[in-house]
Amino acid sequence: MPADRLVSAAHALYAGPMGTTENMRGRRPRLGARGPTVADVARLAGVSPMTVSRVINTETSVLPATRDKVRTAIATLGYVPNLAARSLAGGQQCRIALLHANPSAAYLSEFLMGSLAQASLIDAQLIVEQCDPLEPYQALVGRLSGHRVDAVLLPPPLCDDPALLAALEAAGLPVAQIATGRPAAFAHALTIDDEEAAHRMTTHLIGRGHRRIGFITGAANQTVSAARRAGYDRALADAGLPHDPRLVAQGDFTYRSGLLAATALLACVPRPTAIFASNDDMAAAAVAVAHRGHLDVPADLSVCGFDDSAMSRTIWPEITTVHQPIADMARQATALLAGTVRERSAAREASVRHVRVAFTIRHRASDGPPPLD
């Protein structure tokens, strides 16, 4: 059996240093054959384990020559640090809970990718918790402390829930809100400038030649809705276009609401030549309504969305939309929270950061110049 051989070999290796016959009855060193350790690297590089640790981590106070020796040794052995040992020794346990309301929300997978990548990088533990809206928040917060959660990541729409935010603040948990329209004073926040994005998109449509641009608003209780609406309004004003209230229809971010809103907009006379919806689901609904009315998109009607969700790439034609770097925002939020947790355990005052990240506009097939007629 090769496995037996391996164990014996390891035993032989360790028997040497043990030396004295008294210890020879000694236990064999656990079940062996795991990867190289700092000690192995240190031996090869001719330095102490501590120096190796310093090279891996802070990189400060190490002579370039020493550092290079260590780096070479690491590369030679294919050394990978043992996260478990590191966090045990470092004593920096950091559990971050990701609260979500809806397990199949489109942005969630991207969100998870980002925070997961960062968490494994800095050796934080990510805990994903479903947040049932019926459950009282006190109970939820209790559950979190039961799990020894150190910080909380809040994607939309949870990031806009005042009761939840209040409960978390009362519990003294560091919080990061992602893609909220109104960051709380006590929380980290990662946002794009929704107003500016909507302004840019509307301006883009105006630049294409559109003069009658319909707008479908988001849900009234989500803070980004007002910002997106404001951007649309400002762009019209900047271009000196008249503001026709019939060109703004109320939506609530659902496809169904988009269907109703788009139907209302397309019933206007004269018809708008473009519709800008506050999210992609509603934009997709607008495309469906247009097609039902035998209008071609984009030849007869341009449609733009917001969020760059899967929907915008799934339907045909693919929708021009505003892309938020969700994964990157989640990554940054995770890093900020871990920083706060560690500062706090070092009894330093933790500061709160509100970060604006850049959005981009994804130009796809759903917009074009207005029809000539």
Next chain:
Amino acid sequence: MPADRLVSAAHALYAGPMGTTENMRGRRPRLGARGPTVADVARLAGVSPMTVSRVINTETSVLPATRDKVRTAIATLGYVPNLAARSLAGGQQCRIALLHANPSAAYLSEFLMGSLAQASLIDAQLIVEQCDPLEPYQALVGRLSGHRVDAVLLPPPLCDDPALLAALEAAGLPVAQIATGRPAAFAHALTIDDEEAAHRMTTHLIGRGHRRIGFITGAANQTVSAARRAGYDRALADAGLPHDPRLVAQGDFTYRSGLLAATALLACVPRPTAIFASNDDMAAAAVAVAHRGHLDVPADLSVCGFDDSAMSRTIWPEITTVHQPIADMARQATALLAGTVRERSAAREASVRHVRVAFTIRHRASDGPPPLD
């Protein structure tokens, strides 16, 4: 400063055992105030730390009375095991890579939830890796071993890629395929019975009274496509319905292909009264085509999908579809892989399991009886 006070208190606690004056200059015990440890629980319960460990883990060889004492102590202190210490001491490092081709695939978030939950439960580390189809698989596998990956989780469509499977098998990595139509002999596989599910859905439509049921196939290179098609065929045969080849249209799982296929199907005379698409994106496309032709769904045309993806709940009407318990499959796959990794490190022969999990049909608003005409 309360922090200082805490440290001093901890110091005092530790000074006792240290005893000799020589050691009194001794370091204080790191920066303290982390949660209770096995030692604390053991002290309170009046047993040894080892017994506490046994209660937490295997529960074997512990007298019920002892177990209860320990459990009470755990509850009193609010003890939570330290995962880092556990995996360090247990020596059971287990890294599982989740390979995916498309970061925004609809099922991915659910998939992640499931495997993440299981991974944190059994203290395995989940690594998410983007798998660029252009990258040669040798390089990918090399990257995986570089990260010290012990096992690989393969969601669709990667689970059907023969070259990738071959490369992983050659590298000796345990693999779990999720939702594949043709499990590899060397890999774990978690599947539903696609053929049976398609049969059940088709039979459901027949039961509703439909006699002309259109079918949109999946991509030819994915193994589930044939199974779903076979289920449709068998249901027709079971019901003694004639098999009209014009009622089967080729799709490739994209919305766009669904648009084309549905258009072809609805051009048949007499028109089918129902369309069963091999996934939800194509079913959504069929709904769009129907609406464009001023057909009501489900009054004029019933539409059913497969996968229960976000799309099926987003559009209107919501689509009746086959639900795969993706999260649960991911959970089981993760558990199987961890088991294999641990058996293997214990030099036991690891066996491969092919598990069939139950699907359910989600009845929603897109199907009904055929029109009377």
Next chain:
DNA sequence: TGTCGTCATGGTAGCGCTCACAAAGAAGAA
């Protein structure tokens, strides 16, 4: 009655790493 298993429990060491501190050397000030 003595010997042997079997079961519940305890003792000890060590997983791989990093902390606090010590030591050694180099550079600057007196």
Next chain:
DNA sequence: TTCTTCTTTGTGAGCGCTACCATGACGACA
């Protein structure tokens, strides 16, 4: 030259837990 500082490197302990044995108690069998 000697003392002080700073910088780089090393030492020893311990993070919290579990693997591996040892031990003692108890009943079964000869």
